[in-house]
């Protein structure tokens with residue numbers, strides 16, 4: 001049923017003629033152990049968030065004091081937990097993808113085929129976790145709007161969560177569309193792989209590289225809106241620090257691409273390498289290097305966009321719909 005991938009002359013795996021379909025169903029089955037691990041991680045994060053809320057050390061409660069009751073707000077906590085496992089899986093699958101399209105496994109004791117399989121299964125799990133995060137947020141909104149009729153409650157939860165531009169309060173006016181952008185881009189960019197025999201491998205490859213945008217949007221959304229990384233303290237620093245290996249691997253991927261055709265060769269040295277192509281490639285490498293430097297500066301300077309923790313609980317809250 002599944003492909004025996006082989007490498008083309010550029011070092012990129014391509015399907016054997018006649019067996020190019022890597023069945024989505026097969027990958028979904030292979031993703032089960034990975035998804036089970038994600039559920040365990042989500043449960044652990046949920047337990048931690050619950051314990052922090054109960055012990056009075058929750059940053060979510062510091063930002064939104066009315067939430068001081070895990071029994072009532074458990075769906076919100078579960079949404080946060082899925083957000084964190086989703087981000088962790090996104091981190092992992094992006095790292096695997098950059099490794100595959102860049103320097104390859106190198107001395108790692110794992111084959112390219114195994115890395116490709118993990119990349120596919122972890123990306124499927126990531127999509128499911130992102131969706132579960134949004135779904136639990138919608139469920140919490142439906143629970144919260146108890147004064148409305150069922151149809152209105154369902155609509156309010158759905159629209160605030162899934163309709164871009166609908167959520168109209170505070171930071172969420174920017175942060176929620178960023179999250180929606182990540183979710184809505186992740187699904188086609190991830191799943192196009194399974195129809196690449198129809199759209200062509202080159203088109204798929206060109207589109208798939210934009211998946212890095214999904215990751216950037218996810219991190220941006222979290223830094224902007226996550227109450228557990230709200231203040232300029234160590235959890236936020238750790239989140240910034242975790243982006244360093246991704247940026248470093250991106251630089252490496254650009255400097256040592258698996259496909260020979262993507263290397264930075266002088267204009268005219270090979271067919272198709274014109275001055276604009278060369279300039280764009282060189283600019284991409286410089287920009288990726290600048291991101292590494294920027295991340296180091298953010299971590300070293302502590303200017304990470306974190307808010308100051310107020311001495312008194314805040315009068316304003318980020319999710320005003322829940323405070324009305």
Ligand code: HEM
Nearest residue numbers: 080083084086087130134179180182183218222226227228
């Ligand atoms: C429809 C799309 C999305 C919606 C409506 C949404 C909604 C939210 C909300 C309301 C919060 C604030 C929770 C808090 O108080 O901390 C949040 C935080 C967060 N979101 Fe999303 N999000 C979406 C997409 C995503 C995506 C694609 C990711 C990537 C994995 C993500 C990861 C996170 C993370 C890690 C947090 C921080 C949670 C915390 O601080 O505990 N979100 N999101």
